[in-house]
Amino acid sequence: MPSLKRLLAPPQHFAQDPLLFHRAQLLNFSLLALIAVMTTAALFNLIVLGDSTLARIQLAMVATILLALWHFRRRASLQGPAWLASSCAGAMLLYLIIHARGDSSPYLMLLLYPLFAYPLHGPRAATLAYLVFVAAVLAVFAYGWVHWDVVNPARKLFNTLVALVVGGGIIYYYEHTREEALNRVRILSMTDPLTGLWNRTMFDEMLAHEIATTQRHQRCFSLILLDIDHFKHINDTLGHDVGDTILRELAQLLSTRRRASDGLARWGGEEFALILPDTSRQQAEQLACDLLETIRAHRFPHAERVTASLGVGTFCPGNDRATFFRAIDQALYRAKRQGRDRHAMTDDEQTAD
Numbered sequence: 109m110p111s112l113k114r115l116l117a118p119p120q121h122f123a124q125d126p127l128l129f130h131r132a133q134l135l136n137f138s139l140l141a142l143i144a145v146m147t148t149a150a151l152f153n154l155i156v157l158g159d160s161t162l163a164r165i166q167l168a169m170v171a172t173i174l175l176a177l178w179h180f181r182r183r184a185s186l187q188g189p190a191w192l193a194s195s196c197a198g199a200m201l202l203y204l205i206i207h208a209r210g211d212s213s214p215y216l217m218l219l220l221y222p223l224f225a226y227p228l229h230g231p232r233a234a235t236l237a238y239l240v241f242v243a244a245v246l247a248v249f250a251y252g253w254v255h256w257d258v259v260n261p262a263r264k265l266f267n268t269l270v271a272l273v274v275g276g277g278i279i280y281y282y283e284h285t286r287e288e289a290l291n292r293v294r295i296l297s298m299t300d301p302l303t304g305l306w307n308r309t310m311f312d313e314m315l316a317h318e319i320a321t322t323q324r325h326q327r328c329f330s331l332i333l334l335d336i337d338h339f340k341h342i343n344d345t346l347g348h349d350v351g352d353t354i355l356r357e358l359a360q361l362l363s364t365r366r367r368a369s370d371g372l373a374r375w376g377g378e379e380f381a382l383i384l385p386d387t388s389r390q391q392a393e394q395l396a397c398d399l400l401e402t403i404r405a406h407r408f409p410h411a412e413r414v415t416a417s418l419g420v421g422t423f424c425p426g427n428d429r430a431t432f433f434r435a436i437d438q439a440l441y442r443a444k445r446q447g448r449d450r451h452a453m454t455d456d457e458q459t460a461d
C-alpha cells in the first residue's frame with residue numbers, strides 16, 4: 109500500500125504551488141491510467157479479437173506514455189507529458205467514434221475530453237487543445253457522412269456540436285473560475301494584508317531561491333533589514349491607526365525606490381526586508397543611504413518625524429544563511445545603538461562564517 113501511495117503521489121517539485129501541484133497530481137494519475145487502459149486494450153485486441161496491428165499501435169503508445177511518465181517524474185517536466193496524455197486520450201475517443209461507425213453513444217463520450225484537458229492544461233492551453241480536438245471530430249464526422257450508413261446525419265452533427273460547445277463552455281468556465289479563486293488564495297497567502305507587500309513566508313521562499321541562485325551562478329546578493337525608530341512611541345502617542353498608516357505609507361515609499369528585480373517584504377511588525385539580487389556591498393550601502401534620505405524627507409501624515417535604522421549585508425557563495433542573518437541583525441542593532449536614523453554594515457568576517 110505505501111508503494112501504491114508513492115506511485116500516485118506527484119513529484120515534490122510542484123509542492124510549492126497549489127495550482128501546479130493539482131495539475132501534476134492529475135497528470136500522474138492520467139499517465140498511469142492511460143498505461144493500464146492501453147495495455148488492457150492491446151491485450152484484448154491481440155488475444156480476443158486477433159487484431160495485431162491495432163495491438164502493436166497501442167503497445168507503442170504505452171511505451172511512449174511510459175517515457176513521458178519517466179520524464180515527468182524524474183525531470184519534473186509538466187508541459188510535454190501533459191500534451192502527450194491529452195493527445196492519447198483524444199486519439200482514443202476519436203478511435204471510439206470511428207469504430208462505432210456513426211452509432212450515437214460514443215459522441216456523448218466526447219465530453220470526457222474537455223473534462224480531462226481543462227484541469228490538466230489550464231484554461232488557455234486546454235482551449236487550444238479542445239479546438240484541435242473539435243476540428244478532428246468534425247473531420248471524422250465529414251468522413252463518416254460520406255462513408256457510413258448514418259441515419260439523419262444533419263441532426264447528429266447539430267446535437268454533437270451543441271454538446272461540444274455547451275459542455276466545453278461550462279467546463280472552461282468552471283476551470284477558469286477555479287483557477288482565479290486558487291490564485292486569489294495564493295496571493296492572500298503570500299502577502300501582508302496591511303501593506304500589500306510579501307509576508308514573511310513568501311520572503312523566506314524568495315530568500316531560499318536567491319541563495320540557491322547565488323550558489324549556482326557564483327554571484328552575490330545584498331539584503332537590507334529596515335526597522336522604524338521608536339515605533340512604539342508613535343503608536344502610544346498618535347494611536348495605532350496612525351501607526352498603521354505610517355506602515356502603509358513607508359511600504360509604498362520603499363516600493364517606489366526599489367528595482368523591479370528587488371524583493372520587498374514586511375518582515376515583522378515594524379520591520380521591512382529588501383532582497384537585492386546581483387548587488388555589491390557598495391551598491392547596497394549607497395541604496396541604504398538613499399532610503400534613509402527618502403524617509404527623512406517624506407512627510408508622513410500626522411507624524412512630525414519618522415526615521416528608520418538599517419542593517420545591510422552581502423551574501424556570497426559559500427556563506428551560511430543563519431550566520432548571515434545573525435550578522436544583519438547585529439548590524440541593525442548597532443545602527444540603533446549608535447543613535448538610530450542610520451545604517452550599519454555587517455562585518456565581512458561575520459558573514460564569511
Ligand SMILES: Nc1nc2c(ncn2[C@@H]2O[C@H](COP(=O)(O)OP(=O)(O)OP(=O)(O)O)[C@@H](O)[C@H]2O)c(=O)[nH]1
Nearest residue numbers: 335336337338339340341343348351352377378444
Ligand atoms: N500600528 C501598528 N503597530 C504595530 C504593528 N505591528 C507591530 N506594531 C508595534 O510596533 C512596536 C514595536 O516596538 P519596539 O519593538 O519596542 O520598537 P521601537 O519602539 O520601534 O523601538 P526601536 O526599534 O528600538 O527604535 C510595538 O509597539 C508593536 O505593537 C502593526 O501592524 N500596526
